[in-house]
Amino acid sequence: MKLPIYMDNHATTRVDPRVLERMLPFFSDDFGNAASRNHPFGWKAEAAVEAAREEVGQLIGASGREIVFTSGATESDNLAILGVAEFYQSKGSHFITQPTEHKAVLDTLKVLERRGASVTYLPVDRTGLVRPEAVEAALTDKTVLVTIMAANNEVGTLQPLAEIGAICRKKGVLFHTDAAQGAGKFDFDVEAMNVDLVSLSAHKLYGPKGVGALYVRRKNPRVRLSPTMHGGGHERGMRSGTLNVPGIVGFGEAARICREELAHEIAHTQALRERLYATLTKELTHLTLNGHPTLRLPGNLNLSFAFVEGEALMMAMKDIAVSSGSACTSASLEPSYVLRALGVPEELAHSSIRFGIGRFNTEAEVDYVASKVITGVKKLRAMSPLYEMAQEGVGSASASFQAP
Amino acid sequence: MTYSESVLNHYENPQNVGALDKSAEDVGTGLVGAPACGDVMKLQIKVGEGDIIQDAKFKTFGCGSAIASSSLVTEWVKGKSLEEAMKIRNVDIANELALPPVKIHCSVLAEDAIKAAIADYRKKQQSAAVGSPA
Numbered sequence A: 001m002k003l004p005i006y007m008d009n010h011a012t013t014r015v016d017p018r019v020l021e022r023m024l025p026f027f028s029d030d031f032g033n034a035a036s037r038n039h040p041f042g043w044k045a046e047a048a049v050e051a052a053r054e055e056v057g058q059l060i061g062a063s064g065r066e067i068v069f070t071s072g073a074t075e076s077d078n079l080a081i082l083g084v085a086e087f088y089q090s091k092g093s094h095f096i097t098q099p100t101e102h103k104a105v106l107d108t109l110k111v112l113e114r115r116g117a118s119v120t121y122l123p124v125d126r127t128g129l130v131r132p133e134a135v136e137a138a139l140t141d142k143t144v145l146v147t148i149m150a151a152n153n154e155v156g157t158l159q160p161l162a163e164i165g166a167i168c169r170k171k172g173v174l175f176h177t178d179a180a181q182g183a184g185k186f187d188f189d190v191e192a193m194n195v196d197l198v199s200l201s202a203h204k205l206y207g208p209k210g211v212g213a214l215y216v217r218r219k220n221p222r223v224r225l226s227p228t229m230h231g232g233g234h235e236r237g238m239r240s241g242t243l244n245v246p247g248i249v250g251f252g253e254a255a256r257i258c259r260e261e262l263a264h265e266i267a268h269t270q271a272l273r274e275r276l277y278a279t280l281t282k283e284l285t286h287l288t289l290n291g292h293p294t295l296r297l298p299g300n301l302n303l304s305f306a307f308v309e310g311e312a313l314m315m316a317m318k319d320i321a322v323s324s325g326s327a328c329t330s331a332s333l334e335p336s337y338v339l340r341a342l343g344v345p346e347e348l349a350h351s352s353i354r355f356g357i358g359r360f361n362t363e364a365e366v367d368y369v370a371s372k373v374i375t376g377v378k379k380l381r382a383m384s385p386l387y388e389m390a391q392e393g394v395g396s397a398s399a400s401f402q403a404p
Numbered sequence B: 001m002t003y004s005e006s007v008l009n010h011y012e013n014p015q016n017v018g019a020l021d022k023s024a025e026d027v028g029t030g031l032v033g034a035p036a037c038g039d040v041m042k043l044q045i046k047v048g049e050g051d052i053i054q055d056a057k058f059k060t061f062g063c064g065s066a067i068a069s070s071s072l073v074t075e076w077v078k079g080k081s082l083e084e085a086m087k088i089r090n091v092d093i094a095n096e097l098a099l100p101p102v103k104i105h106c107s108v109l110a111e112d113a114i115k116a117a118i119a120d121y122r123k124k125q126q127s128a129a130v131g132s133p134a
């Protein structure tokens, strides 16, 4: 087992060696511009891009012709939301979303709000779920887009996409989902789910950073977008800019592997997740699971270790890469907005750790991580005044202790 | 976040973790911070002859910098008079631990904890004096 151990696979993933191998020629001999129509360098690049486009489409049950390559899910979210807002402005400017979306969605919607659009933020329950009926109730004849993520990047909650999609389809409203965390991690199908726009990111599924895609439905209904990037008219005018050929080739290969190995991947990551959870709950008291018990990404485990601060706990596992919802890990000193939206008490938000298990993690790594967490939590609880108070039966959650 | 050598040292080997009998006459207890803000410090001092701090203990819920700040001040106050301990400033703590700007509040909390412990001790002494027969 090699240290440090990487268990932060929601932040990014390692490029699969098979992906890297496919990419390499496109940095050297096959360096052509996919838009060069009159020589073999261009043809080769274009053929590779088109093959990758088909692979990315297949991953989500779409045709390659519905895939627009971008620089990542952030750009895809921006393009979907701003592009729909502009193109359909004569219909209206009402949007529906929910508070645990990635900032790429929330901040883009804020821009539209400043320009006069109205946005409905549907509540989520304690597990992070949106109720499809709430989507239906919020729709108006001015609603142009519903945007609800596939899987949350912190707590892993999987939203009821098919139910929401059915409602949007029935009402004739476009449905976008940010599937940066979802695609390649569970069965995702744009037809079964009735989604019209899907944001994808290669680096979350063992592909390279800086490349992503937006799925744009071509029929029933045909979705139109105003571009946000103007120029040479690449990607059917929806996203100008010379294509990142090596990145796209890597994305295609990463998508192929995810699709072909999906069942194995789910079984592998879920088994490791359950092993980690079982070991921790056996050895430690006062643990709470953040997110949904079953409707969650197979590799996601988000736990609060009461009476222990998250950053301090991460220091106790310094050769392990995970992340925390603690304020101390952010510049703002605010704990995670996702956990707060779920109604997790702030004290427990400060105590949260996100374990992101991925393709390359092993049982030995999980056991090592578990043992480090257990030792760290025990050590920190022994020096925690809150633990002491809990042992003595003194409530502390809402207390505030003042300086003289 | 990268940590200074001194924060890491205190985090790895925290000094004076523990508790003193908070009902004892000669013990002052300071409890500052809020769980919702992510840090709570409990600092205790045991005061002897000539108002000299003979022992100090802490328990802290907070990040590594908060733990290091508590550990450092318990070291500093031992052997000091109450008067001298009152003079410990958060900037001294922050400098010693090379805390970055976002962690300055940890040193502020440690200064507050000392002051709270001293105040608690003094209050106990006063009520003992008032309560004792003339």
Ligand SMILES: Cc1ncc(COP(=O)(O)O)c(C=O)c1O
Pocket (backbone or CB within 6 Å): A010, A011, A071, A072, A073, A074, A075, A102, A104, A149, A151, A152, A153, A178, A179, A180, A181, A200, A201, A202, A203, A210, A211, A212
């Ligand atoms: C849900 C979600 N959306 C969007 C993004 C942004 O993706 P990218 O890094 O490809 O821009 C991320 C990754 O941080 C994510 O988790």
